[in-house]
Amino acid sequence: MPGRTVLHLDLDAFFASVEQRDKPSLRGKPVIVGGIGGRGVVATASYEARRYGVHSALSTAIARRRAPHAAYLAGRFDAYRESSNVVMGLLRTISPLVEPLSLDEAYVDLTASAWPVDDPIALGEAVAWLRNELCQLTEGLTASVGVGSSKLISKLASEAAKPDGALVLRPSEELAMITPLKVSVIPGVGPATTERLARLGVETVSQLQKLSVNELVREFGRVMGEGLHELAFARDDRLVQHVREVKSISMEDTFAVDITDRAELAAILARDARAVAERLTRKGLFARTIGIKVRHADFSTWSRSRTLNGATDNPERIGQVAIDLLREVQVADGVRLVGVGVSNLTDSAQEELFWEPDAGSDEIPIITQAAPVMRRRHGNEASWVPGMDVSHDDHGRGWVWGAGHGIVTVRFETRHTGVGPVRSLRADDPALHVAAPLMLAVTRSAQQAEFVNEDQFIVSSGSTPDGLNPG
Structure with missing residues (x-):
């Protein structure tokens, strides 16, 4: 669609960055968020941890071998959701057309905004303002931002700007950017499609551009074949959806x-x-x-x-x-x-004609105790999870460093205190309590702001072992 300008924003190493922001002793150090047990999976690794080959979806057991000295934290969804709400609320002040993809990522249609989309210099200044405002409102988080004429180009631009950068592409620059990239950057080209293209001698977008539409249709069918050809030449007409369809x-x-x-x-x-x-x-x-x-x-x-x-x-x-x-x-x-x-x-009920509930059936047992799942249980003060927010009647606020053998180790610090002391306490210390995350100033002062409903991010993908969505 001619004349469109789309912004893609991606918060940098989101979960890990929130932990580093809220835990001063972890700043500049490798931090890994996800399942902390033997069967856990990494949700997000800080950039310091990525230098050791740790990345999202990696087994935590492998991550521990690669980065044994990293901090392994179970995650705090409430803290991530609050920061996400602030960011999405900020984006909605720019344009009514905001499409969140997850807690840490969104598209914004700038064509529907008052931003100077026809002036590259002024547009760059507006992007710089956005990134600075985001950092201020979230009290220290950073984001990478890309701007282009489509979803495809804006996302590739933000990837190229990582971490903590921005790239605004003019339409005349877009094709040159995408041509040398691997074909897997194209939406919908997963491992199976990448393998099929490789059998055709196609590994890069430039090689894909050399195939005719007929060749692609013959191999992949009309819809996908024509779509691949269009995207290979940076032609992407997907609209920014204000309300994403739940599938x-x-x-x-x-x-x-x-x-x-x-x-x-x-x-x-x-x-x-x-x-x-x-x-x-x-x-x-x-x-x-x-x-x-x-x-x-x-x-x-x-x-x-x-x-x-x-x-x-x-x-x-x-x-x-x-x-x-x-x-x-x-x-x-x-x-x-x-x-x-x-x-x-x-969105409409269509009741089945021949189904009735099985009254009294024992096929669906109702029990309250099931097998333990690898998921943090908020409010259970007998189960201290690494990274969990806590407060002590005498020592103040802090977070759980580790626990075991009847002892819980707590570092007493917040994002406002600087690096704090470490103390080992009895796990049953009556003065130690689970605490809610420390709220952001903007949240405290604007409780009635329009924030994102967390279900928007949960329902489309289910929950990971620790109730987290990978970032």
């Missing part, structure tokens, strides 16, 4: 110990089905398709789904289908992850 809602649990008890797995699916149904209800949506995912002890993953002859938000119906699907899975060798999800969503 699926899911909930997963990763267990600290493998489960072989089918009844216990069924209970967990029933519990997660209720959580999924609650999210459907909050969104005013109904699901036609229900599915489950099961990961075995050997990491093999099994998934199945069933499409109903109607659409539902009924937790009993979702749970019943999930448990029916579970019957087809062997669990005797142990299950390490189970999840339930819904898709094929609609």
Whole structure:
């Protein structure tokens, strides 16, 4: 679409940066946020940790071998959500067309703003103002910003500007930027498509540009083939969506110990089905398709789904289908992850004609105690998790450095105090309490500001082992 100007903003190493901001003793040091157990996965690594080869989605066990002296923290979603809310609120003061992609990333259509999109120098100054304002409001976070004529170009520009930089591209500069890059930078080109293109001798965008539309259509079909050809020449007409369409809602649990008890797995699916149904209800949506995912002890993953002859938000119906699907899975060798999800969503109920709840059925057991999951439990003062905010009646605010053998080690500091002392306390010390994250000044002074609903980020991807969305 001619004349469009799109901004892409990506907060730098978001989760880890929030931790470094709030914990002065970690600034400039390797910090890794994610699952801290043996089966954990890295959600975000600070730039200091990335020098050791640690990156998101890496096994925490491998990360510990590569960076044994890094700080490993379980994560604090409340703190991340607050900073994200502030950033998204700032972007909405610029343009009404803001499309959040996650807690730390968003597109902004500047064509709908008052920004000087036709003046490159003034536009660059506006971007500099945005980055400075963001840093001030979040009390120290940084972001990389890219500006171009499309989503594709603005995202590539922000990637090129990382970390803590900005790149504003004129339309005449865009094709030269994308041509030498790997073909995997094109949206929709994942590992499978990359492999198919490699068989055609295509590894870079410049090589992709040499293939004709007919060749690409013959290999990938009309829609994808024509799309690849357009994107290879930096032609991207995707609009910035003010409200992103929710395509699926899911909930997963990763267990600290493998489960072989089918009844216990069924209970967990029933519990997660209720959580999924609650999210459907909050969104005013109904699901036609229900599915489950099961990961075995050997990491093999099994998934199945069933499409109903109607659409539902009924937790009993979702749970019943999930448990029916579970019957087809062997669990005797142990299950390490189970999840339930819904898709094929609609905004109108279409009740099934021949389904009724199983009154009194024992197929969906209702229990309150399930297997321990690798997820932080807020408010449980007997379980001290590294990174957790705490307060002590005598020593003030701090955070958990580590715990074990009846002892909890706390560093007493906040982002306002500078590096603080470390003290070892009894894990059952009655003066030690779990605390909420220290609020940002802008949040305290503007409680009624228009902030982003966290479900916007949770529902599309489920939860990771620690209830985090990778950043």
